[in-house]
Amino acid sequence: MKKTAFFAMTMLAAPTLAIAQTETAPATPEVIAHGADIVSASCASCHTPRNSAGEQATDPADPTFLGGNDMGGWWAPSLRGGGTAQYGIANWSADDIAEYLATGRNQYAAVGGMMKGVVERSTSTMSPDDLTAIAAFLKSVPADEQTAAAKPGEPESTTARLTAAVDLSLGERLYIDNCGACHFVDGQGGARIFPVLDGASIVNAPVAGGLIETILNGAETPSTEGGPSKNLMPAFGGRLTDEEVAALATFVRQAWTNTADAVTPEDVADLR
Incomplete structure (x- = not known):
């Protein structure tokens, strides 16, 4: 009975999408500089950690600038997008970044947590030129050694x-019982509908709060002009115990190419 209900919800969560994919122009120094201004005034406040004095790095050469930050249990991932990397947006193209900011999803990921509100109220309303500039700047920032x-x-x-x-x-x-129908046995999901789990930033984050809360409470992509359809992931907190959520989250964090730490039942209980 529970499995039937789950499949019904996932079918409802997979409408035909009408997403306007943004095509970015070749980056020029002026475009990159414009992107740097936008990112420094907005993205950096969450994605750059603070030191003991409460200060944040502002120089792209500093590996902590946009290097990822713990936002109360949700990990704001590294936005250092240059080169190649094990996880995160260094594996995305500039077009992928612009599409994610415009629509809340792309072929790899979908927004969650606080980022959903950022897309709804901010980045989805930006001009294509602004999105192009942000993407160009992020791709110009070299990935640090750990990310790369x-x-x-x-x-x-x-x-x-x-x-x-x-x-x-x-x-x-x-x-298999709860996730495989959408994310599949290879963890690759379905582009722009079901996010990729293999190599996902939320899965491999140093803190597992975002993944745990998503399993417990579900998730929903925003409706934007470029991606008006909402995709819904059901909540599993009502059907899975703390031990089961911990086992599921641990499996996902260590499956395929993922290498994150295990999750304990106590971690889950703290977030219920």
């Missing part, structure tokens, strides 16, 4: 275990 680390092992082993469905752990069983 080589990817870990190939994800086929996780995919094979979930496909075979033999002698599965609790976390693996919970994933």
Whole structure:
């Protein structure tokens, strides 16, 4: 009965999308400088940590500038987008970044937490030129050594275990029963509908609060001019115990190419 209800909700959560994909122009020094002004006045306040004196780095050469920050249990991920990286927007193109800011989703991810409000009230109303500038600047900021680390092992082993469905752990069983219909056994989801979990920033964050709260409370993408359809992820807090949520979150954080720390039942209980 519960599984039937879940599949019904996920079908309702997958309407035909009408998303206006932004195409960014080649970056010029002037465009990058304009993007730097916007990012420094807005994005940096959440994505740059503060030191003991409450100060934040402002120089892109400083690896803490846009290097990721704990926002009360939700991790504001690194926005240092230059080069290649294990996780995060360094793997996105400038077009991917602009689309995410304009619509709240792209082929890899969907907004959640406080970022949903940022897209609804701010970035989705920006001009294409502003979005182009932001994306160009972020792609010009080099990834730090930790972000740019080589990817870990190939994800086929996780995919094979979930496909075979033999002698599965609790976390693996919970994933198949509750998540696999949308995010699939390879963790790749469906572009612009169901986010990718393999390599996702929210999954690999140093703090797991964002992932735990998303499992407990569900999520919904914003309705924007470029992406008017809302996609809904149901809440699982009412059907899964703290131990089950911890097992599920731990599995996802360590599946495929993900390498994050385990989640405990106490971590989950603190966020209910």
